[in-house]
Amino acid sequence: MIRAMLVVVASLLLGACGFQLQGNHDYPFKRLYIAGGTPEMTAYMKRSIQGGSDTVVLDTPAGADATLTMVFGRGQSAISFNVDGVVQEYVLTATVNYKLTGSNGAELIPPSGLSVNRAMSYSDTYALAKQSEAVILNRDMDSDIADQILRRLAVVRTMDPAESTVPSVRSRAPLPTPPL
Numbered sequence: 001m002i003r004a005m006l007v008v009v010a011s012l013l014l015g016a017c018g019f020q021l022q023g024n025h026d027y028p029f030k031r032l033y034i035a036g037g038t039p040e041m042t043a044y045m046k047r048s049i050q051g052g053s054d055t056v057v058l059d060t061p062a063g064a065d066a067t068l069t070m071v072f073g074r075g076q077s078a079i080s081f082n083v084d085g086v087v088q089e090y091v092l093t094a095t096v097n098y099k100l101t102g103s104n105g106a107e108l109i110p111p112s113g114l115s116v117n118r119a120m121s122y123s124d125t126y127a128l129a130k131q132s133e134a135v136i137l138n139r140d141m142d143s144d145i146a147d148q149i150l151r152r153l154a155v156v157r158t159m160d161p162a163e164s165t166v167p168s169v170r171s172r173a174p175l176p177t178p179p180l
Contacts (some may be wrong), residue, residue, distance in 0.1 A: 025053040025154045029066035033058045036070035037096065041142040048150055065159065066108060070098040074138065079119065086124070092134060093117045094141040098149060100156065108156050114148055116141045
């Protein structure tokens with residue numbers, strides 16, 4: 001009895017705070033081909049799409065209802081130096097330009113771009129650890145980009161672009177460099 005009440009109270013508290021399980025998506029395309037991106041990002045997107053919908057992600061473009069094309073890039077630049085001119089902090093950047101086209105060549109999502117970045121402190125003393133940290137940060141940025149693209153795919157409601165109301169994502173001015 002007490003256990004049942006605890007379960008009910010816990011579920012009410014979770015519902016009150018805005019917690020919601022990631023739901024199923026009903027994409028208008030049932031067979032999707034993903035071109036480009038990193039292998040980890042593509043695998044993550046494939047698992048998310050197939051696990052949360054009846055859409056199948058194909059390994060080849062043959063037979064696909066839609067194709068998600070991604071051009072991916074990474075960057076790293078120094079953002080702060082010590083008095084000796086040695087780098088103290090880097091910014092890691094991941095950028096992807098993507099579009100979704102139907103099998104007839106119609107643009108379901110017009111060409112759009114996403115960019116995420118992470119700041120990382122640096123020290124020659126911990127060079128190996130900082131390399132591992134960079135790998136973790138890059139993986140985190142990949143999953144952030146994949147999640148944003150998946151949310152964008154969920155907005156597509158029809159395979160006819162004339163009926164679609166999916167706006168392109170306009171690039172904005174870069175954020176200012178953080179203060180030193």
